[in-house]
Amino acid sequence: MSALSDPRTPPRRDYAQVLALAAAAPATPPATREQRMLQAVTLLWNAFAHKPLSWIGFYEKSPDADEMILICREPKPACSPIGLFGMCGRGWKERRPLLVADVRTLGPDYIACDPRDQSELVIPVINPDGSCWGVLDADSYDLNAFDEHDAASMSRMLELMGISAKISPDTARV
Template sequence: KLILGPFQGKPACEEIKVGHGVCGTSALQKKTIIVPDVIKFPGHIACDSKSRSEIVVPLLKNGKLWGVLDVDSYDLDAFDEVDASKLEALVDLLNELVTIPESY
């Protein structure tokens, strides 16, 4: 399961099962997911009812998932492949700073 870490904004869901919602689907598939309209995403979990679009990037190190980076917008179709590329580059930088225990 995914457990909420540091965030900004309204209180959000504290736990999400892998495979559920956009975050859980990104974690399960281990790939970036862009959702132009969250209302149309099957199983979307509405932590903030004003959210209209979302991008989720899995945090992977040596093939192991250690979290997801989730960004929501109140605007429809707010994210594109350029955003995905920039967020994936940010995740690459984060991975350089993180040590994942062998037992993880």
């Protein structure tokens, strides 16, 4: 069976326009980190809403507790705060992208904000000193909706927009 007809292989999305817009973003307002995060969420949502995204947003590690706080998202609210035991917390701890083909396999390690979600991609957001301050979380109603190409492209977008320093290319399939 070819990769094109294999339902376990997500379609390869074209990030060329997203990356071109991201490269131009730091030179123009908005300039604060939160504004750039909102700009990134909007850019990805406009490009990939429902193909494969069902939800996308940024969580930031709370400085006062072992939890993450939702900063911005599309298209609807989600759980906040969330514990560090879920995939967002794991992505923050490990400082590398995480691909989850089927969230049902995670058991108690999955925080279900929308029971229709079936797969997830978590990208850590890195400070220049290498520490992690948060994550970009992408969900989909489809199984196996994301792959390493999505992880690398979204990571590159965050770097181009000045939201994150260099993100590890070592993506883990969970």
